Amino acid sequence: MAELLSKRAYEESIAKTRDQRMEWWREARYGMFVHFGLYSQIGRQEWAMSVENWDVKEYEKLADTFLPEPGAPRKWAELAKKAGMKYMVLTTRHHEGFSLWDSKVNPYNSVNYGCKRDIVREFVDACHEYGLKVGFYSSLMDWHHPDGWRCAFDTEARRRFTQYIKELNRELMTNYGKIDILWYDVSAPMESWEGWDSLELNQMVRGLQPDIIINNRSKLEEDFSTPEEQITAGDKDWEACMTFNGISWGYVDSVQAAPYSYNAQGILRMLCQVASGGGNLLLNIGPAPDGSVPPEAVGPLTQVGQWLSENGAAVYGKKLPTPCHGTPSAICSTTYDGEKLYLWAKITPPNGEIALGGFDTPLKSVRKLSDGSPVEFTQKGHRIVLKAAAPDPIANVTVYELTFDGEIRHEHCSDYPQLHGGYQHFVK
Numbered sequence: 535m536a537e538l539l540s541k542r543a544y545e546e547s548i549a550k551t552r553d554q555r556m557e558w559w560r561e562a563r564y565g566m567f568v569h570f571g572l573y574s575q576i577g578r579q580e581w582a583m584s585v586e587n588w589d590v591k592e593y594e595k596l597a598d599t600f601l602p603e604p605g606a607p608r609k610w611a612e613l614a615k616k617a618g619m620k621y622m623v624l625t626t627r628h629h630e631g632f633s634l635w636d637s638k639v640n641p642y643n644s645v646n647y648g649c650k651r652d653i654v655r656e657f658v659d660a661c662h663e664y665g666l667k668v669g670f671y672s673s674l675m676d677w678h679h680p681d682g683w684r685c686a687f688d689t690e691a692r693r694r695f696t697q698y699i700k701e702l703n704r705e706l707m708t709n710y711g712k713i714d715i716l717w718y719d720v721s722a723p724m725e726s727w728e729g730w731d732s733l734e735l736n737q738m739v740r741g742l743q744p745d746i747i748i749n750n751r752s753k754l755e756e757d758f759s760t761p762e763e764q765i766t767a768g769d770k771d772w773e774a775c776m777t778f779n780g781i782s783w784g785y786v787d788s789v790q791a792a793p794y795s796y797n798a799q800g801i802l803r804m805l806c807q808v809a810s811g812g813g814n815l816l817l818n819i820g821p822a823p824d825g826s827v828p829p830e831a832v833g834p835l836t837q838v839g840q841w842l843s844e845n846g847a848a849v850y851g852k853k854l855p856t857p858c859h860g861t862p863s864a865i866c867s868t869t870y871d872g873e874k875l876y877l878w879a880k881i882t883p884p885n886g887e888i889a890l891g892g893f894d895t896p897l898k899s900v901r902k903l904s905d906g907s908p909v910e911f912t913q914k915g916h917r918i919v920l921k922a923a924a925p926d927p928i929a930n931v932t933v934y935e936l937t938f939d940g941e942i943r944h945e946h947c948s949d950y951p952q953l954h955g956g957y958q959h960f961v962k
């Protein structure tokens with residue numbers, strides 16, 4: 535192995551290649567998270583073994599009944615493609631410690647037990663079949679390995695355990711071809727990158743996969759941050775990971791989860807939020823014990839995929855923080871690519887007019903994004919009024935592409951319209 539770089543040298547080194555490595559990811563915007571493991575059979579949550587105080591020997595029995603149907607990963611990828619997603623991240627081994635691949639380091643795996651299949655291999659093949667980038671989720675925490683907790687206070691146990699984690703990830707980075715994303719989770723019980731030997735671990739990973747991008751959960755900043763169950767823009771690359779129902783990452787009963795699950799408009803709202811903040815959305819499904827996709831997710835994901843096929847320019851590709859200060863209208867949100875302002879109208883007013891305040895730059899043209907049809911508008915001072923097009927038939931979110939004559943200057947109007955026409959910000 536090449537000489538181990540110091541933290542400073544390592545971070546300088548990966549900074550040099552970050553833009554090239556991240557280019558596809560920054561344009562992809564949208565991926566599918568898949569939480570699948572022994573916990574899927576329990577149907578309560580992926581933390582069941584821990585929060586429900588399972589006896590390890592009792593929990594291990596779930597390995598014999600881990601029986602996903604043949605072709606299950608292909609169904610996940612098929613749905614991700616239909617949804618307009620560009621990459622997938624699979625829990626290759628969650629905190630329960632069960633590996634979904636043919637591991638020589640961890641015999642507690644899906645080739646030795648249950649279905650006796652390499653689910654990771656099937657997942658990678660499915661991603662390739664559907665032209666999706668490949669992401670591996672890899673938990674650092676482990677409730678099955680005897681050193682998984684002792685490592686926090688026993689030097690020898692820590693050495694053994696960090697070596698175990700390193701070898702698990704070496705297998706994943708060696709045996710499945712090009713891997714695009716390594717998505718670490720829960721660096722516990724050690725609490726520092728030094729405790730995890732993350733510097734050595736990640737240099738090994740990057741040595742095997744030079745173009746890979748790594749998240750921030752091995753206690754090193756790496757390539758992107760991971761706000762969870764919230765959409766909070768970061769000052770560097772960031773990806774919001776979200777459950778589909780706000781309840782569990784793992785499978786829960788579909789009929790009972792459906793009322794809590796996102797509909798198409800809820801997913802579009804998140805896509806607008808991440809795109810307007812220059813981040814990504816990793817939206818989760820928790821397949822059932824047989825590997826089937828949760829039916830409550832299929833409709834909304836497919837609907838959004840159809841919408842994206844006509845309005846993708848407002849989501850995918852380079853996006854900058856929106857130039858609008860505050861929202862130019864309660865019924866609209868915006869995304870921005872540095873040239874076009876995309877106005878997402880969630881409501882089409884009955885009088886057929888969408889009015890926007892605060893724009894100090896002349897508006898040149900407006901098109902309905904989905905079909906390119908021109909949209910009539912007026913602009914008097916800072917007030918723009920669009921003649922609304924027919925509402926989008928797929929998800930009732932209609933996107934207008936606005937082209938301004940130069941840099942967009944926008945200020946949220948004051949609360950007192952009588953003040954200088956409401957725009958004291960622009961008055962010299």
Ligand code: GLC
Binds near residue numbers: 569581720762775783
């Ligand atoms: C949290 C949960 C873990 C889940 C992860 C997804 O870390 O502990 O179960 O896989 O979020 O981001």
